[in-house]
Amino acid sequence: MPITPPALRPGDQVAIVGTARKVSFEEMAAAVEILTGWGLRVVLGESITAEHHQFAGPDELRARDLQQQLDNPDIRAVICARGGYGTTRIIDQLDFSGFARHPKWIAGFSDITALNCHLLRLGYESIHGVMAFIFNQTGGDESLESLRRALFGESVSYSAPAHPLNRFGTAVGELVGGNLSLLQNLTGTASDCPTAGRILFLEDIAEYLMNVDRMLVHLDRTGKLRDLAGLLVGHFTDPQDNAIPFGQTAYEIIDTYARKYNFPVAYSFPVGHEPQNMALICGRRARLVVGAQGTRLEYAD
Template sequence: MIKQPPYLKKGDKIAIVCPAKKLPNPIDKGIEILESWGLEVVLGETVSASHHQFSGSDELRAKDIQQFLDDASVKAIIAGRGGYGTIRIIDELDFTAFNANPKWLIGFSDITILLSHAFAKLNTQSIHGQMPYTFEESTPEALESLRKALFGENDTYSYESEVSGKDGAVEGVLVGGNLTLLLAVEGSVSEMDFEGKILFIEDVGEHEYSIDRMMRTLKRKGKLANLKGLVVGAFNELGEESIYFGQTPEEVIWEQVKAYDYPVCFGFPSGHIADNRAMVLGKSVSLFVEGKKVTLNYI
């Protein structure tokens, strides 16, 4: 049975840690917004630490998040930012206390490592959503979706895509995250099981050939054949090619899944964009796709 951490209420503590890259600027605005939701913000050492490109050494980053995994008074842990580095510490973390008393883990991008581990190893829900470093550039709708996810207010996302997908209506458990990081945990204890799930993917700064390779890798492993549905978020800031690859990210993805009999949508408002809507991984959702019209509803 999938475990759902207790939803937050006013007065609860939320800890900010940086499991990966260091913060280049203060996150005062992000802290202010979390406090405006009635939360007590606790800062880890890594928020102000620096070690090369990381927010402190591997040892410090592991110790920092560990203290909040173990602290029962902290009800949620949100990553200050992503970048790179979570995979360097994930196997050093002890989730014993967390597993006994689950709490919300929040972030996106490189934090997909942590979110995938929470679902794969601990069967626990988490939130793919904005982080304090991205709060200032976030749309109000994205921030509100994160607040609703944390406080247990079910949300509905409806939009019209620029690209048609495959029609259908399904219900299932939502999984996924950053495509590159999902591939990075393949074959490890942090690997998500996609079987019978609605898969969400997004990525940033990748070349079309890299997206093609990753999708073909998932297909060859049999991980795309038995999905309930596919939700494709933003694939933006593409790496420049000296010779045009010949397909857009959407066309690359479509080529690998078009033969399967499940709904597919593109342009979902989530990923490395300002309108990065919160995705509660491990939660049941309904997905409806009709032409370019898409609705995802938390059940």
């Protein structure tokens, strides 16, 4: 059973760190204000406002910043600034021994799937949820509130309306997943997570449908679908297509592979690159119920 970092309490200190794409000071202002409003003290890591091409500073700087926050026992959570790309470039340079002495919440999604999976592989829960860059996005209040509840250890449960491709059933298992492209990119690395007996969640953005299919084939060929307890499919936002259309939507593609097996599957789950992006605790045992009335996910403990 993965280790749960301590819940935040008012007065705690949290850090915002850029592990991937660069952000400006202005882009962090709303997050600082909101986190402060939650009673937290906010530290901006040296990666915030740092720049190296697309990245929030060179690899060395981003790794050093995150390392410092991991090592500092007074920092009780790390909120990732933004996704994009760059986390896998630094992940093997990190030393989690300080973190292991004082586990803390780390939150993010998209490129941060790399950290979520790496932490789960090491035996720790982490949060797949909205990042500092989009704390003030229009329509994102519920997502932000779900992140707050997850950080402060308050109970959460989520529901989604029925979807015609849903496959009914009940599953109990630890949550694992995130961005499909990142999951592919972690295959066979030190950050790769087993999925057997777990509830896998998937989302992606701006992917060619052909490539969604290719990545599903990859997931399936590595045995990652076969032994799932259940599957949650979030947003596949802004799909791209070829001159000759692929002929299936992203959900239809996923259905093709999911129906080889018998686990329950829920589509249109509110996770991914849209304002409805509920915080999911990676590694937490959850109960998924998919039925005619829709989908319900709650933690099993």
